[in-house]
Amino acid sequence: MTKLNPREIAVKILCEINDDQAYSNFSLQEHFSQYTHLNTLDKAFITEMVNGTVRHMSHIDYVINQFSITKTNKMKPLILSILRVGVYQILFMSKVPVSAACNEAVKIAKKRGLGGLSGFVNGVLRTIARNMNNISYPDRSKNPIEYICVKYSYPKWIIRYWLEYYSIDFIEELCSASNKNPQITVRCNLLRTNKDTLMELLAKENVKVSPGVFLPEAIHISQTSAINDLASFNQGLFQVQDESSMLVGHILDPKPGEKILDVCAAPGGKATHCGELMNNQGQIFARDIHEHKLTLIRNSAKRLGIEIITTELYDATILDKEKVCQMDRVMIDAPCSGLGIIRKKPDIKWKKSSKDIDELVSIQRKILSVCSQYVKPGGVLIYSTCTISEKENLENINWFIQNFDFDLDTVEPYIPETLYCDTSKKGYIQLFPNVHNCDGFFIARLKRKR
Numbered sequence: 001m002t003k004l005n006p007r008e009i010a011v012k013i014l015c016e017i018n019d020d021q022a023y024s025n026f027s028l029q030e031h032f033s034q035y036t037h038l039n040t041l042d043k044a045f046i047t048e049m050v051n052g053t054v055r056h057m058s059h060i061d062y063v064i065n066q067f068s069i070t071k072t073n074k075m076k077p078l079i080l081s082i083l084r085v086g087v088y089q090i091l092f093m094s095k096v097p098v099s100a101a102c103n104e105a106v107k108i109a110k111k112r113g114l115g116g117l118s119g120f121v122n123g124v125l126r127t128i129a130r131n132m133n134n135i136s137y138p139d140r141s142k143n144p145i146e147y148i149c150v151k152y153s154y155p156k157w158i159i160r161y162w163l164e165y166y167s168i169d170f171i172e173e174l175c176s177a178s179n180k181n182p183q184i185t186v187r188c189n190l191l192r193t194n195k196d197t198l199m200e201l202l203a204k205e206n207v208k209v210s211p212g213v214f215l216p217e218a219i220h221i222s223q224t225s226a227i228n229d230l231a232s233f234n235q236g237l238f239q240v241q242d243e244s245s246m247l248v249g250h251i252l253d254p255k256p257g258e259k260i261l262d263v264c265a266a267p268g269g270k271a272t273h274c275g276e277l278m279n280n281q282g283q284i285f286a287r288d289i290h291e292h293k294l295t296l297i298r299n300s301a302k303r304l305g306i307e308i309i310t311t312e313l314y315d316a317t318i319l320d321k322e323k324v325c326q327m328d329r330v331m332i333d334a335p336c337s338g339l340g341i342i343r344k345k346p347d348i349k350w351k352k353s354s355k356d357i358d359e360l361v362s363i364q365r366k367i368l369s370v371c372s373q374y375v376k377p378g379g380v381l382i383y384s385t386c387t388i389s390e391k392e393n394l395e396n397i398n399w400f401i402q403n404f405d406f407d408l409d410t411v412e413p414y415i416p417e418t419l420y421c422d423t424s425k426k427g428y429i430q431l432f433p434n435v436h437n438c439d440g441f442f443i444a445r446l447k448r449k450r
């Protein structure tokens with residue numbers, strides 16, 4: 001296979017994301033396993049260029065359109081990707097010399113058979129570099145939606161949707177925080193080690209560590225090479241999981257010996273956390289609609305030494321009569337729009353639409369109405385999503401308690417006091433990247449009345 005340099009690979013991945021609807025994280029992983037000559041720094045550079053370009057896509061296009069006679073919607077896809085990666089380096093990567101960004105873009109155009117357009121690429125990039133301090137943006141005071149859409153690269157429908165519930169200042173903070181590179185958080189596997197020991201081990205493996213903010217088993221890590229290569233990972237001493245996601249396990253509060261059903265379980269972050277919280281005693285049924293994803297749950301459970309998880313291929317919208325009223329606790333970590341994890345998956349901004357939200361709400365309500373039947377009278381039901389979308393979150397829960405024999409139940413006994421808010425006593429919390437510096441999550445705790 002021809003060795004491509006990091007910029008060529010970034011352009012190739014961006015073409016796949018834009019033309020073939022590929023997801024950035026999958027496409028990055030695929031290319032990293034294909035191009036074995038890449039070292040850790042190359043991989044970090046490619047990841048930064050790809051995620052950064054996707055994150056700032058409409059801002060970049062806005063700037064290109066300000067300085068190019070040919071507009072982005074009339075450009076060949078390859079030229080557009082080359083320009084976008086070039087502009088990202090010029091505007092957002094201050095350590096990359098402008099000359100390198102321009103020259104390498106020109107080389108890629110020539111190498112990919114578009115030599116006739118290399119002068120155009122060079123001209124647009126150099127003009128933008130010369131004028132980067134004179135870019136005119138929409139006036140925030142006259143048109144705040146337009147301003148946020150351009151400055152933070154968001155589609156209008158998301159900003160308009162959030163405006164139904166939040167102030168424009170809050171939305172601007174949320175968009176800004178969602179454009180930052182997220183910290184990586186791992187969950188210490190308390191079945192095998194303790195937090196202090198794990199932090200020491202990770203430090204010996206040259207990983208920078210600091211304790212999490214909300215939960216005792218959480219550790220923030222940085223400056224690590226591939227996590228899968230760390231001995232501590234392969235020994236099952238930790239699992240990568242955001243603190244917001246760990247909170248779901250705590251709010252479910254599973255006890256050793258209980259029967260738990262996780263109806264949307266893959267890749268298994270919360271199911272394996274429950275196994276740890278239950279001290280490997282009891283039964284966890286971890287279901288998902290995708291067979292290949294069940295393998296991910298089994299692999300993590302094996303690595304972490306959790307023996308009480310049984311994986312099952314099952315569609316949560318279809319009633320399983322055998323499980324009705326059989327479960328002490330049921331977890332619905334529902335498929336959702338993912339607006340809370342844009343930091344980690346920036347392409348969500350461009351791949352979802354308002355129509356998707358309506359379709360998701362109908363699936364979520366179906367899953368709630370079917371899977372709530374598995375909870376024993378007096379048992380607990382958790383409904384969670386990784387989104388910031390009232391329709392998928394609180395409006396679903398209000399609909400559910402009006403139509404089913406469940407009450408909301410305070411989440412305060414299960415969360416740190418720093419997370420108490422005006423809804424936590426009522427039985428739910430919404431986390432935001434700009435407020436809590438973690439993924440945006442919604443978690444509701446419900447109890448079956450009879």
Ligand SMILES: C[S@@+](CC[C@H](N)C(=O)[O-])C[C@H]1O[C@@H](n2cnc3c(N)ncnc32)[C@H](O)[C@@H]1O
Pocket residue numbers: 245263264265266267268269270271287288289290293314315316317333334335336386
């Ligand atoms: C938010 S993810 C779950 C994450 C998981 N709980 C964890 O902590 O790792 C939602 C999952 O629901 C699954 N899913 C989507 N529709 C489903 C359905 N009708 N029945 C069961 N699983 C479904 C998806 O395949 C996806 O793995």
